Amino acid sequence: MADNTAQTPTARTSLADVSPAIALGPLDGRYRGAVAPLVDHLSEAALNRERLHVEVEWLITLCDGVEGVTDGPVVPGAPGLSDAERAYLRAIVTDFDADGIAELKEIERTTVHDVKAVEYFIKRRLVAAPDALGETVLPGVGELVHFACTSEDVNNLSYALMVRGAVVNVWLPAATALADQVADMGREHAAVPLLSRTHGQPATPSTIGKELAVLAHRLRRQLRRIAGAEYLGKLNGATGTYGAHVVAVPGVDWPAVSRAFVEGLGLTWNPLTTQIESHDWQAEVYSDVARFNRILHNLATDVWTYISLGFFTQIPVAGATGSSTMPHKVNPIRFENAEANLEISCSLLDTLAATLVTSRLQRDLTDSTTQRNIGPAFGHSQLAIDNVSRGLTALAVNEALLAEDLDANWEVLGEPIQSAMRAASVAGVPGMENPYERLKDLTRGHRLTGAEMREFVGGLGLPDDVTARLQALTPGAYTGIAARLVEEYLD
Structure with missing residues (x-):
């Protein structure tokens, strides 16, 4: 009988020896195009x-x-x-x-x-x-060359210039463009009704645009914090005392020279350090970027859910394959890829922020290896931003399904009706007792038609104008001032 056991080749070409060198990580391999800047x-x-x-x-x-x-x-x-x-x-x-x-x-x-x-x-x-x-x-x-300097005098300034350059010239423009893209979508769909889900259950309607505007507003708030970040630097010797400086050249105001030099590089001078600049500014920047990531993660999971509900449809890309076996599928891979990369980025940024603020006594080298991972931390965030942007570009709003979903959930009008009854009760209208309980009995666990809801409203004894207003209300029209909020407050 033939031996069908899978065999592992005993002699394979060593991929480590292939030239040009093969990247170990995906940022320098598969995804390099998105993060190369x-x-x-x-x-x-x-x-x-x-x-x-x-x-x-x-x-x-x-x-x-x-x-x-x-x-x-x-x-x-x-x-x-x-x-x-x-x-x-x-x-x-x-x-x-x-x-x-x-x-x-x-x-x-x-x-x-x-x-x-x-x-x-x-x-x-x-x-x-x-x-x-x-x-x-x-x-x-x-x-x-390197006069009176410790290595950290050079390194701290170099890292400050590197991170500032990466944030200001690469990451922040990409993140800002994405937030603007979300905001533009919010404006475009400001008045498109959406049945909300709180705890996953049908709830007071909103609009697609208003929900996107909330996310754009959150992202932009973090971007303002990041845009205002300080990048600190120091040049003060082996333990921050200017010891070698004042012994070699005692007649110079070395703190003034240091300050002028650091500020001349476009950085904020830190006057009090050990051998290292304390890296607190780095922790602040990384925490803010991680918070942006987490808000973007929230956007990705919400959009993914809207796609799964059919509220967003994905525009197929010619020639692309959604599934290796199910040809009908257009998978939301951009948002799933973004989720994973944002989680990796946050893990690295959290570690950087937690590790870099501690250095034993006047110096240890834990920061040296740690800071070499700043690139991957920003790279995974940059990749996620690219994926979300591409994913949003390929979305269309399914207004017909949104309207159908709203029309199947008339019970969400229980909130405005009981609120109108409360207002009428305060105004002295009789028969308005226990409005919440009466609407609860009518709506909880029940699906109502528009006719049933209008009949109920007609029997409440509300003033004629209030009755007419409530009987004219539909789930699709019950969006409050959502569109106005987008128009007036998004910017």
């Missing part, structure tokens, strides 16, 4: 580029001095730089490319220290400066 800000190469930026600007500051703080160079004897020399130094940053990444990696294999490798990378450029500039002072200022 973040690479410019939150990748390892971006970190090293910002380190180069900080080191170069610090070198320029030490040579040129700080207006209003020093009368000349910060370090006495340092040469002032020409425009050409400053341009040459800044080109180290702007020209940082694949060759530079490879060279820096080669230096780090020797130093086994990433920031020291950055220092040596810059010093190589200083030595080579005469080839580009001719006569220049740059080869003589090598010892001012």
Whole structure:
């Protein structure tokens, strides 16, 4: 008898050795197209580029001095730089490319220290400066590279610049565009009646637009918080005391120099730190982004539910397959994908926010590895935003089914009728006792027709105008001022 046991191949090609390298994670593989703009800000190469930026600007500051703080160079004897020399130094940053990444990696294999490798990378450029500039002072200022700095002076500023760049230039525009998209849908469908569900049960009607407006309003509130975030930085030495600074150059107002330098990078200066900048600002930003994620998750699950009820229909994409076996299906995969990625993003952001605010005594390295996961945290959020946006674009409102659902639930008018009876009772109309209980007996557990509801209203003894108003009311017309709320308050 043949052996039908599945066999595992004993010799497979090692995928780890395939060139070009295969991504381990989906953000750098399957989903790279949706998150690629973040690479410019939150990748390892971006970190090293910002380190180069900080080191170069610090070198320029030490040579040129700080207006209003020093009368000349910060370090006495340092040469002032020409425009050409400053341009040459800044080109180290702007020209940082694949060759530079490879060279820096080669230096780090020797130093086994990433920031020291950055220092040596810059010093190589200083030595080579005469080839580009001719006569220049740059080869003589090598010892001012990383002067009086601890690695964290460079790293904290680099991460602040990276996160700010990612938020301001990539994540926030995408998130804002999505919130605007939801708001536009809210306006478009502001007056389309919807039978609400509270606890999953039929409830007071609203409109599709008003429900979307609620979500847009919530998302925008978080975006305002994120747009107003502070990005802090420090440059004050190994334990935040300017110890090396004041011993090496005692006549300088080092806090003033530090403040001018940090603020010159567009950051908020933190005057009191240990060896590390305390990362509290990071925790604040990540918590706000996580809260945005969770509101977006709420939107995704609500839209998914509306799709399952048939209130939203999905516009089929030509050539796309909804199910491998059921050809009729158009699955809400954009919203399901978004849910999962938002949950992953929140998990990472929560961990970052919780971990980064603690550092043992004056320094430990838990933040070093933790901060290397900022990119994935924002990447999964960015991917979710992209999926929700694509999913919303492919939706259409099924107004016929919405109207049918409303017409099948006349019992939801029990609320306005008993409220009208209460108002009439206060106005002195007799026979209005126990309005809630009477409507409860009529509606709980019962499906009513419009005719039955109008007959009930006609027998209540309400004033004629109130009776007429209630008998003219339908579930589809019982949406209060939902459309007006969208018009007046969404923006």
